[in-house]
Amino acid sequence: MSDHQQRRIPSTPGISGDALPPVEQHAKQYETVRNAHETELIEDYVELIGDLIRHRGEARAADISNRMAVSQATVSKMIRRLNELGLVTSKPYRSLFLTEEGQKMAETSRARHDVVLHFLRALGVDDSTARIDAEGMEHHVSDETLAIMQRFTEQHQQ
Amino acid sequence: MSDHQQRRIPSTPGISGDALPPVEQHAKQYETVRNAHETELIEDYVELIGDLIRHRGEARAADISNRMAVSQATVSKMIRRLNELGLVTSKPYRSLFLTEEGQKMAETSRARHDVVLHFLRALGVDDSTARIDAEGMEHHVSDETLAIMQRFTEQHQQ
DNA sequence: GATAATTGTTAGCTAAGGCTAAACTGTTTG
DNA sequence: CAAACAGTTTAGCCTTAGCTAACAATTATC
Numbered sequence: 001m002s003d004h005q006q007r008r009i010p011s012t013p014g015i016s017g018d019a020l021p022p023v024e025q026h027a028k029q030y031e032t033v034r035n036a037h038e039t040e041l042i043e044d045y046v047e048l049i050g051d052l053i054r055h056r057g058e059a060r061a062a063d064i065s066n067r068m069a070v071s072q073a074t075v076s077k078m079i080r081r082l083n084e085l086g087l088v089t090s091k092p093y094r095s096l097f098l099t100e101e102g103q104k105m106a107e108t109s110r111a112r113h114d115v116v117l118h119f120l121r122a123l124g125v126d127d128s129t130a131r132i133d134a135e136g137m138e139h140h141v142s143d144e145t146l147a148i149m150q151r152f153t154e155q156h157q158q
Numbered sequence: 159m160s161d162h163q164q165r166r167i168p169s170t171p172g173i174s175g176d177a178l179p180p181v182e183q184h185a186k187q188y189e190t191v192r193n194a195h196e197t198e199l200i201e202d203y204v205e206l207i208g209d210l211i212r213h214r215g216e217a218r219a220a221d222i223s224n225r226m227a228v229s230q231a232t233v234s235k236m237i238r239r240l241n242e243l244g245l246v247t248s249k250p251y252r253s254l255f256l257t258e259e260g261q262k263m264a265e266t267s268r269a270r271h272d273v274v275l276h277f278l279r280a281l282g283v284d285d286s287t288a289r290i291d292a293e294g295m296e297h298h299v300s301d302e303t304l305a306i307m308q309r310f311t312e313q314h315q316q
Numbered sequence: 317g318a319t320a321a322t323t324g325t326t327a328g329c330t331a332a333g334g335c336t337a338a339a340c341t342g343t344t345t346g
Numbered sequence: 347c348a349a350a351c352a353g354t355t356t357a358g359c360c361t362t363a364g365c366t367a368a369c370a371a372t373t374a375t376c
Binding site: 018019020021023025026027028029030031032033036037044051052055056066067068069070114117120123124125126128129130131132133135136137139140141142144145148149152 | 176177178179181183184185186187188189190191194195202209210213214224225226227228272275278281282283284286287288289290291293294295297298299300302303306307310
Binding site for chain 3: 060072075080093
């Protein structure tokens, strides 16, 4: 449904700032963000597991809990979920492995993450800030914007 | 705590990609993102209420529910929360008002939002994509990065 | 190899942010 | 002005992602 009809109070167009987008578009923006939030955490876990395997040879729940600053119980629960989603395989008390699908997700996430991180650095953002911002931004950057960021980075290194 | 000691499996440094950040820094990145998520939705509601008041003269729950594509019940519940947080004032069945604190938050959010949106456009991102990305990115951009984005935008509009 | 330390799991709690259905209030209109 | 309609609220449900505490398994150490 669209906006309610104005009652009594007249609108004051052009007073300042951009106009409100049409309702449907506006709604789509918020929906996109909500959807991103649902997958975000999953992707973060999978990406981290991939990174741990790549850099340290294995991924253990304790490492995840330390690096994410989250309790081991939370990690344990999340691993069960990742299992159900078919992203990791795990045996109790053993280290984790990514399924093929998990590996794909980890790689995609890492690639996005890197593009955003390198872009921010190329823009002139300080490294530690860039890392923090990239971690948050990564899931909200469309493919289109990502491509533009990549091109920009290529044209602006050293 | 730091990472667990390696057991049996040796690490394979330098195989590909960036190194893992030190544990404390890594943890801080994730914590920052988690904190952002807590305030994000609140800010979105407050920002939207501000925009509605500015552009249409008043903010009604139905408008919010249409524009956010969320049920009226959800909006009603959230308004109660915003009330408790001292960000809006409302009387049952009447339209909403921002408290002084709410107004401040709305303005700050809108300003951040605009900077990110205009930056994306200046980068060359298509308008509707820029809007979607800005909505998601806005809460994850540090002040430092925001300042750089603003400077970039100023230097790159015709 | 027994015990201590570390790591992992389970149970049970909380809060947030969605939802539907039903009840209620306010506005508009025949 | 009464009925119909639009808007709002409440009740009650679900899922997710945290937490702590208690327990179980593995690994390390003496």
